[in-house]
Amino acid sequence: MSRTSHANLAILYELTLSIGQTLDLADTCQSFLESLVSQLELEHAAIWLHYHHVFASHKRQGKAPLGATCLCARPTAQSPS
Numbered sequence: 001m002s003r004t005s006h007a008n009l010a011i012l013y014e015l016t017l018s019i020g021q022t023l024d025l026a027d028t029c030q031s032f033l034e035s036l037v038s039q040l041e042l043e044h045a046a047i048w049l050h051y052h053h054v055f056a057s058h059k060r061q062g063k064a065p066l067g068a069t070c071l072c073a074r075p076t077a078q079s080p081s
Contacts, residue, residue: 011039011040014035014039015032015035015036015039017035018031018032018034018035019031019032025071026071026072029047029071029072030072032047033045033046033047033072033073033074034074036074037074042074044073044074044075045073045074046070046072046073046074047070047071047072047073048068048069048070048071049068049069049071050067050068051066051067051068051069
């Protein structure tokens with residue numbers, strides 16, 4: 001069943017509200033993912049940040065590493081028992 005444009009806008013609005021509640025990046029990511037997973041009924045979601053954004057000062061010096069880091073994920077990863 002496809003969502004209407006109105007429903008999509010409501011979801012985007014809810015996601016927008018989850019951003020900017022705090023200046024803490026980890027808290028913002030967790031809040032956004034909780035809203036995203038809930039609104040879209042997802043089983044898994046993650047936010048990845050390219051190192052290029054993390055190491056901006058190193059990039060200017062040509063030393064930025066390649067790759068990305070996972071800021072947060074839902075559900076959180078657990079090691080096998």
